[in-house]
Amino acid sequence: xxxxxxRVLVAGLAAVAVAAPAAxxxxxxxxxxxxxxxxxxxxxxxxLRLNNRVEKSLSRLRVVNDRGVEHPLVIAVSRGSADRLTxxxxxxxxxxxxxxxxxxxxxxxxxSGRFEFRxxx
Amino acid sequence: xAGFVDVLLRxxxxxxxxxxxxxxxxxxxxxRAAPGAAPAPATALALRVVAxxxxxxxxxxxxxxxxxxxxxxxGHWPIAxxxxxxxxxxxxxxxxxxxxxGVLALRLARRAxxxxxxxxxxxxxxxxxxASAVLSHAVAxxxxxALLLLLDATHQLAAAVWIGGxxxxxxxxxxxxxxxxxxxxxxxxxTGKGVGGLFEEVAGSDTSGxxxxxxxxxxxxxxxxxxxxxxxxxxxxxxxxxxxVAGADGDDAVVVRRFSSLAFVSVxxxxxxxxxxxxxxxxxxxxxxxxxxxxxxxxKVIVLLAILALAAxxxxxxxxxxxxxxxxxxxxVELGLGITVxxxxxSLTSLPPAxxxxxxxxxxxxxxxxxVPAPPRLTSPPVAELIARAExxxxxxxxxxxxxxxxxxxxHHWAGxxxxxxxxxxxxxxxxxRAARHWPLVFLGLATFLFLRNDPRAWPLGPAGFWESFMxxxxxxxxxxxxxxxxxxxxxxxxxxxxxxxRPWGHVFPLLCAVGGGLLLTHSHAMFNLKDEFLAEVTHTxxxxxxxxxxxxxxxxxxxxxxxxxxxxxxxxxxxxVGLILVVYREA
Numbered sequence: 001x002x003x004x005x006x007r008v009l010v011a012g013l014a015a016v017a018v019a020a021p022a023a024x025x026x027x028x029x030x031x032x033x034x035x036x037x038x039x040x041x042x043x044x045x046x047x048l049r050l051n052n053r054v055e056k057s058l059s060r061l062r063v064v065n066d067r068g069v070e071h072p073l074v075i076a077v078s079r080g081s082a083d084r085l086t087x088x089x090x091x092x093x094x095x096x097x098x099x100x101x102x103x104x105x106x107x108x109x110x111x112s113g114r115f116e117f118r119x120x121x
Numbered sequence: 122x123a124g125f126v127d128v129l130l131r132x133x134x135x136x137x138x139x140x141x142x143x144x145x146x147x148x149x150x151x152x153r154a155a156p157g158a159a160p161a162p163a164t165a166l167a168l169r170v171v172a173x174x175x176x177x178x179x180x181x182x183x184x185x186x187x188x189x190x191x192x193x194x195x196g197h198w199p200i201a202x203x204x205x206x207x208x209x210x211x212x213x214x215x216x217x218x219x220x221x222x223g224v225l226a227l228r229l230a231r232r233a234x235x236x237x238x239x240x241x242x243x244x245x246x247x248x249x250x251x252a253s254a255v256l257s258h259a260v261a262x263x264x265x266x267a268l269l270l271l272l273d274a275t276h277q278l279a280a281a282v283w284i285g286g287x288x289x290x291x292x293x294x295x296x297x298x299x300x301x302x303x304x305x306x307x308x309x310x311x312t313g314k315g316v317g318g319l320f321e322e323v324a325g326s327d328t329s330g331x332x333x334x335x336x337x338x339x340x341x342x343x344x345x346x347x348x349x350x351x352x353x354x355x356x357x358x359x360x361x362x363x364x365x366v367a368g369a370d371g372d373d374a375v376v377v378r379r380f381s382s383l384a385f386v387s388v389x390x391x392x393x394x395x396x397x398x399x400x401x402x403x404x405x406x407x408x409x410x411x412x413x414x415x416x417x418x419x420x421k422v423i424v425l426l427a428i429l430a431l432a433a434x435x436x437x438x439x440x441x442x443x444x445x446x447x448x449x450x451x452x453x454v455e456l457g458l459g460i461t462v463x464x465x466x467x468s469l470t471s472l473p474p475a476x477x478x479x480x481x482x483x484x485x486x487x488x489x490x491x492x493v494p495a496p497p498r499l500t501s502p503p504v505a506e507l508i509a510r511a512e513x514x515x516x517x518x519x520x521x522x523x524x525x526x527x528x529x530x531x532x533h534h535w536a537g538x539x540x541x542x543x544x545x546x547x548x549x550x551x552x553x554x555r556a557a558r559h560w561p562l563v564f565l566g567l568a569t570f571l572f573l574r575n576d577p578r579a580w581p582l583g584p585a586g587f588w589e590s591f592m593x594x595x596x597x598x599x600x601x602x603x604x605x606x607x608x609x610x611x612x613x614x615x616x617x618x619x620x621x622x623x624r625p626w627g628h629v630f631p632l633l634c635a636v637g638g639g640l641l642l643t644h645s646h647a648m649f650n651l652k653d654e655f656l657a658e659v660t661h662t663x664x665x666x667x668x669x670x671x672x673x674x675x676x677x678x679x680x681x682x683x684x685x686x687x688x689x690x691x692x693x694x695x696x697x698x699v700g701l702i703l704v705v706y707r708e709a
Contacts, residue, residue, distance in 0.1 A: 027473045027651075051477035052261035057202040058193045083263050102193075106261040108185065108208035109471060110123065110192035 026103055026111040027051040035115035042092045042119060046073060046085075046099065053082035054103040061087050064098050082106070094121040123192045124471060125597075127185060131256075132467035134181045135277075136460055137174040138250050141222060142278070143285015144171035145246040147293075149239070151286070151379045156236035160229060166296055167289050168230035171246070172223040178249065179219030186212045211255040218249045250274075250281045257470055258402065265401065272398045279391035280466075283384050284459035290380055291456055294449050297373065377448075381439045384432065404476035411483040412475040413655045420642055420662050421465050424669065428458045450681040454673045461639045461669050468642065473651070481651035483659075491659055494705040497534035501574075502527045504582050511578060521653060526708040529657075532574050537703025539567035544697035550617075551686075551693055558617045564610030568603050575599040602637070609633045623679060631676035634692075638668025657708050664699055671695035 032047040033039055046061060061073040073087035080086050085101070097119060102112040144167045148154040154164040190203055203209050222245040229238060251274040254260070259269035399418055409415035431451045438448050475482075502524045510522045546560035576599055577583050579590035590596045612629035615621040642665035674691035677684055 027477050029477070051263075051473060052258070053263060054261075055202075055206045055208070058199060058206065060195060081263070104189065104193050104206065104208070106207050107256050107258060107470070108189050108206075108212070109127070110189055 026054065026105050026109065026113075028101070028113055028115065031099070031115065033117040036117065038118045038120055040120050043089050043117075046087050046089050047080075048085045048099075048101060050083050050085075050103060050105075053106040054085065055106060056082075056085060059085055059103040060101065061085060062100050063089065063092065064100060065092075066096050066098075092119055094119045123188050127188050128467050128471050130181050130185045130188065131470060132464035134178055134185070135253070135463040135467055136284075137178045137181065138253065139281035139285035139463065140174040140288050141171050141178060141219075141226075141285065142246045142250045142281040143283070143287070144168070144174070144289050145226070145243055146282050146383070147286050147289040147380075149243060150383060151289075151376055154229075154239075156239045157233055159233045160231070163293060163296065165230040166292070168226045170289070170292060172226040172230065175219045175223035175226060175246075175249070177219075179216045179223070182212050182215045182219065207260060208256065211252055211260075215249060215252050215256075218245055218252070222246055222249060247278065250278055253277050258474055269398070269401060272394050272401070276391060276394035276398055279387045279394065280463070283387035283391060284456065284463065286380055286384060286387075287452060287456040287459055290377075291449075291453055293376070294452070378439050381436055385436065388429065388432070402474040402476055407485060408475035408478070408482060410485050410488050411655075412478045413651070413658070414469065414472045414475040414478070416655070416659060416662050417465060417469050417472060417642070418475075420666060421462055421469070423666055424458050424462050424465070427670065428455050428462070431455050431458075447681060447684065450677055450684075453680070454676060457635055457673055457676070458669065461635065461642070464639050465642050478651060481655075483652055483656055487656060488659055491656055491707060492705075493707075495707055497537070497704050498527065498531040499534075501531045504577050507577050508583055523709075528574075528577060529708055530706060532571070533703050533706035535570060536567060537700050537706065539563055539570065539700075540703060541697060541700025544693060544700050547693045547696060551689060559614065561610045561614035561617065564606050564613075568606040568610065571599065571606070572603045575603070598640070602640070605633050605637055627679050628676070631672040631674075631679065634672025634675065635669050636672075638665045638670075638672060641665030641668055660702060660706055664702055667695045667699050667702075671699070 027050065028035075028048055029051050030049045032045070033043050046063070048061070056075050056077045059075055061075055062070055063073065064070045071090055071092070073089060076086045076088075085103070095118070096116060098114050098116045100112070100114045102110065104110050148164050148167050148171075152161070152164050152167065154160065160168065186203075186209060189208065190198065190200070193199060193203065204213075222242060225238060225242045225245065228234065229242060254270050254273035254277060257273050259266065259273040262269055403409050403412075403415050403418060409419060431454055435448055435451050435455075507524050507528055511525050543560045543563045546557040546563065549557035550560065573581065576585075576590060576593075576596045579585040579593075579596055580587040591600070609630060612621065612626050616623050616627045616630075621627075641661050671692040674688045674695065677688035678692070681688070
């Protein structure tokens with residue numbers, strides 16, 4: 001009987017082992033440049049404000065254009081409040097740029113996201 | 122994939138840590154294990170479980186660190202930076218606490234120990250659970266962090282004492298029943314009481330008070346008499362004597378009443394802290410309905426209300442309204458639903474608090490619109506057209522085409538017809554139509570349908586290979602559901618046609634239903650914005666709740682034969698309701 005119970009338990013646990021994934025935990029509340037913005041001059045700096053505190057040293061930012069040109073950005077770890085990421089941006093040529101971000105929130109969730117802005121010629 | 126593993130680990134840690142703290146409180150306040158006394162068998166058993174769970178907490182917490190570290194890895198392992206984070210500090214502290222609590226609990230299970238050892242164990246278990254707040258939303262909030270940490274820790278401590286205690290109560294009852302059965306089997310039924318098990322004793326006991334009294338103890342067993350006599354002859358005080366009785370063998374009626382009182386206090390604390398936390402994280406009524414976080418909170422509340430309804434019945438029974446084996450079975454269901462709530466809580470930590478979701482929030486009308494019945498889709502869009510228009514399976518999701526919605530609705534509607542058919546056949550079987558007992562086989566048709574159509578961009582319909590598509594969490598979940606459905610169909614059909622005994626194989630149905638319901642509560646599709654994702658999944662929530670209720674209804678039907686028709690009709694009607702909801706499912 002105990003062996004049978006073990007089999008039932010194993011079946012139950014195996015089923016538990018396929019639980020579902022998490023949805024986005026950290027939210028991007030605002031950014032400079034704003035998502036969807038069209039800029040006439042290249043941004044010198046990128047700023048993201050999230051809905052919670054993040055570990056800046058383990059967060060990542062980069063800008064990528066539609067031709068696949070990619071610029072990883074260095075996050076200013078000691079600058080700004082714990083819910084903001086800022087980074088200097090190298091001179092960007094005109095075109096559509098996508099900001100890709102990934103953060104480790106203080107409670108240990110890793111979340112990523114992206115948004116776009118356009119740089120007018 | 123990492124997010125899914127993280128939720129799983131966090132849920133497991135909540136359950137295990139609850140068993141640790143619940144077990145420690147159980148031994149000290151319920152079994153009244155006293156410093157300096159040799160551990161009684163019941164105490165030793167509980168402490169061994171505490172030790173095992175504490176070590177598993179340490180293991181699972183280590184795994185959460187590994188998952189996070191893997192995710193933040195960018196070409197190299199940033200171990201030094203990682204070790205400076207709040208998350209790593211807290212997780213490492215919990216790993217160390219888990220190991221220490223485990224070692225200490227095992228030592229106390231084996232030999233008598235002084236009050237310092239016990240105090241360390243109790244403190245360690247409390248800190249282990251309270252530290253979970255430092256891994257929750259509370260620690261990451263920008264404002265009101267201290268208040269939220271305090272509320273979260275209080276909420277989790279109360280939940281752990283209650284649900285962990287329920288786990289130990291079930292364990293204790295099972296252990297007593299098996300011990301009594303063994304002693305009767307060996308011809309050692311010298312105690313003068315039957316083998317009816319722990320909870321039957323409650324009904325026959327004196328219930329005019331809930332403190333340990335002479336009549337509670339002396340009227341119960343010859344061993345009780347012996348200890349009373351022994352204690353009286355040595356002149357020890359009555360309190361210490363009764364502690365020895367409870368600690369040595371456990372006066373079952375008193376044990377149950379003590380736990381009932383503790384559970385009542387825990388639930389009050391849990392609810393008060395939970396209400397304040399909900400207000401902080403949700404903010405307004407509209408967010409309770411219009412966000413995934415809010416709906417998950419509502420789900421927790423509904424399941425909690427079901428648990429409390431059972432708890433209220435048990436509370437009355439324990440205090441003299443009369444109880445029988447029902448009490449034990451209800452406690453099992455309470456525990457099962459409690460574990461579902463803990464996994465839902467783990468899922469909640471991965472969702473953005475509703476108060477933060479402002480631009481992607483759905484209105485009440487939009488949510489209600491998803492529940493308005495519409496004619497089901499009976500024809501499917503062509504798969505070739507779907508593959509041509511939809512994004513590749515492994516690409517990030519940035520849009521959802523109308524044809525994808527049509528495909529999904531068609532799948533849900535036909536799945537609904539399968540489930541509705543099964544529910545109706547099960548109802549016919551219940552009404553005496555013997556041929557209808559083969560209804561579980563309809564599930565095989567559902568499993569085949571879902572396997573073929575769930576993920577049209579993956580094998581066998583789409584270009585993505587069978588193994589390749591397993592890398593996508595959505596596909597993995599869908600295929601896992603298919604495996605669950607096949608298992609359900611096979612076992613339940615074999616039980617109903619008497620090819621397998623209902624014990625234990627009949628339990629596959631309730632366990633899989635309960636697990637499936639829990640999975641649906643946390644089911645998530647990767648979509649391109651929170652609102653679309655939420656609206657597509659909002660109908661999964663009642664399905665998950667109905668699934669869990671169906672499972673535990675069947676559990677009671679199996680394990681409580683004298684419970685009448687109620688539990689049987691409960692799961693049958695839940696099945697029919699699931700079918701109806703699926704038939705009218707809509708994504709727009």
